[in-house]
Amino acid sequence: MSLRYAILASLGNRAQTGYEIARAFDRGVGYFWQASHQQIYRELGRLAEDGAVEFETIDQAGKPARKVYGLTARGRDALRAWMTTPAAPPVVKDELLVRLYAGTHAGPGDLRAEVERHQAACVQRQAEYEAIEARYFDDADKLAPELRLMHLTLRKGLLTNAAALAWFEEALALLGELDG
Amino acid sequence: MSLRYAILASLGNRAQTGYEIARAFDRGVGYFWQASHQQIYRELGRLAEDGAVEFETIDQAGKPARKVYGLTARGRDALRAWMTTPAAPPVVKDELLVRLYAGTHAGPGDLRAEVERHQAACVQRQAEYEAIEARYFDDADKLAPELRLMHLTLRKGLLTNAAALAWFEEALALLGELDG
DNA sequence: GGGTTCATGTAATCGGTTACATGATTCG
DNA sequence: CGAATCATGTAACCGATTACATGAACCC
Known part of the structure; x- marks a missing residue:
C-alpha cells in the first residue's frame, strides 16, 4: 500500500508527470x-x-x-492521515547475501568476482550521493524544513552505503583467505 | 525467483521442515x-x-x-548453477523514510515518536545480533568455511544496523531542532 | 484462562516484474 | 548510425500479503 503514499509524497513537493515520478524513483526516492x-x-x-x-x-x-499530476485536497488529507500510522520495519532483499549464505556450493572465485562487482557499484553510488549532498545540501542548516528532511533521507543512504563499503572489505578479506 | 534459492540454500545446511525454514526466515536468513x-x-x-x-x-x-525436506541431487545442481548467475542489487523498502520525505505533511512530534519506536527496535535487534555473534562466532577464524560465510552475512546485519543507529541520532537531532 | 510454540495448509487479493508497443529528438 | 531520453501505456504473469482454518502442548 505504500507505493500510493510514496507517489503522493513526491507530488506533495511539486506537480509532476508519471515519467518524472519514475525518474525520481530511480534517483532520490529510489533509495x-x-x-x-x-x-x-x-x-x-x-x-x-x-x-x-x-x-x-x-x-x-x-x-x-x-x-x-498534482495533489487534490483529498490526496493531501489521505497523505496526512497515513503519516501518523505506524511504519512497518524496513524490508531488505539481498540476493548477494543469499549466495554467500549458500557459499560452499560455488567456487570462492565466482563469489569473489560477484562481490567485487557489487562493491564497484556501491562505490559509484556513494560518489553520486556525495555529489548530491555537496551540491544541494552543503549549507544544510539554513534550508527549509522539507529540504532538511530530504537531506535526512539522503544521509541514511550515505551512512548505509558507507557501512556496505566497510563490509565489502571484510567480505573480500574472508573470500581471499578461503580461496587461499 | 530468489525465494526458491534461499530455501534451497537453507536446506543445503541441513534438512528442515517448512516450519523450521519459516523460523529461519524470522531470524538468520531473514536479515x-x-x-x-x-x-x-x-x-x-x-x-x-x-x-x-x-x-x-x-x-x-x-x-x-x-x-x-532435504535437497536432492537435482536441487543441489540447481542451486550451484544459480550461484554463478549475477546477483541483482539489493532492494530496500523503508516506509519510515517515505514518511520523513513527506515530513511537512505531519506534525514533527508524530514523526519523532515513530522514529524513536524504530530506534528502540533497532537497538534490540542489534543486541540480538551481538549475542548471536558472541555465542556462535566468537573464535571465528577457526570455524568451517560455510560457518564463516554465515558469519559474514551476520556481519552485514551488524554493520548496517550500526549505521542505522548513527542515523537515528542524526534524525532525532534534526526533528528536535525542527520541533523547537 | 490466555498467549506462545509447533505444524500444516487454502483462497482471495494485491503488488511487482517482464514483455510488448510507439515514435520523435538529442547526443556522441 | 545507434543509443539514450522523453513520454505514454497494455497484458500476462508471478510473487507477496492477508485472512481463514485446525488443534494439541506448554508456560504464566
Whole structure:
C-alpha cells in the first residue's frame, strides 16, 4: 500500500508527470522505495479515479501528451492521515547475501568476482550521493524544513552505503583467505 | 525467483521442515530475505514437484505430521548453477523514510515518536545480533568455511544496523531542532 | 484462562516484474 | 548510425500479503 503514499509524497513537493515520478524513483526516492514506471502509471490511474490526484494534459509535438499530476485536497488529507500510522520495519532483499549464505556450493572465485562487482557499484553510488549532498545540501542548516528532511533521507543512504563499503572489505578479506 | 534459492540454500545446511525454514526466515536468513510461512509452504510444494527437494513424513500425535525436506541431487545442481548467475542489487523498502520525505505533511512530534519506536527496535535487534555473534562466532577464524560465510552475512546485519543507529541520532537531532 | 510454540495448509487479493508497443529528438 | 531520453501505456504473469482454518502442548 505504500507505493500510493510514496507517489503522493513526491507530488506533495511539486506537480509532476508519471515519467518524472519514475525518474525520481530511480534517483532520490529510489533509495528507500523502488518502483517501475508501469507500477507508477497504474497507481496514478487509481489515484486519479479515487480523486486523490488530478492532472492537466499538455500536448506536445511528436511525443505523447504530458500529464502533469498534482495533489487534490483529498490526496493531501489521505497523505496526512497515513503519516501518523505506524511504519512497518524496513524490508531488505539481498540476493548477494543469499549466495554467500549458500557459499560452499560455488567456487570462492565466482563469489569473489560477484562481490567485487557489487562493491564497484556501491562505490559509484556513494560518489553520486556525495555529489548530491555537496551540491544541494552543503549549507544544510539554513534550508527549509522539507529540504532538511530530504537531506535526512539522503544521509541514511550515505551512512548505509558507507557501512556496505566497510563490509565489502571484510567480505573480500574472508573470500581471499578461503580461496587461499 | 530468489525465494526458491534461499530455501534451497537453507536446506543445503541441513534438512528442515517448512516450519523450521519459516523460523529461519524470522531470524538468520531473514536479515537479507523475508518470506512468510505461506510463501514457503507453496514454494516447497513447487520444489518437490520439480524434484529439487524430497521429504520424509514423520507422524506426530496431536500435531500435523512433520514433513522434513532435504535437497536432492537435482536441487543441489540447481542451486550451484544459480550461484554463478549475477546477483541483482539489493532492494530496500523503508516506509519510515517515505514518511520523513513527506515530513511537512505531519506534525514533527508524530514523526519523532515513530522514529524513536524504530530506534528502540533497532537497538534490540542489534543486541540480538551481538549475542548471536558472541555465542556462535566468537573464535571465528577457526570455524568451517560455510560457518564463516554465515558469519559474514551476520556481519552485514551488524554493520548496517550500526549505521542505522548513527542515523537515528542524526534524525532525532534534526526533528528536535525542527520541533523547537 | 490466555498467549506462545509447533505444524500444516487454502483462497482471495494485491503488488511487482517482464514483455510488448510507439515514435520523435538529442547526443556522441 | 545507434543509443539514450522523453513520454505514454497494455497484458500476462508471478510473487507477496492477508485472512481463514485446525488443534494439541506448554508456560504464566
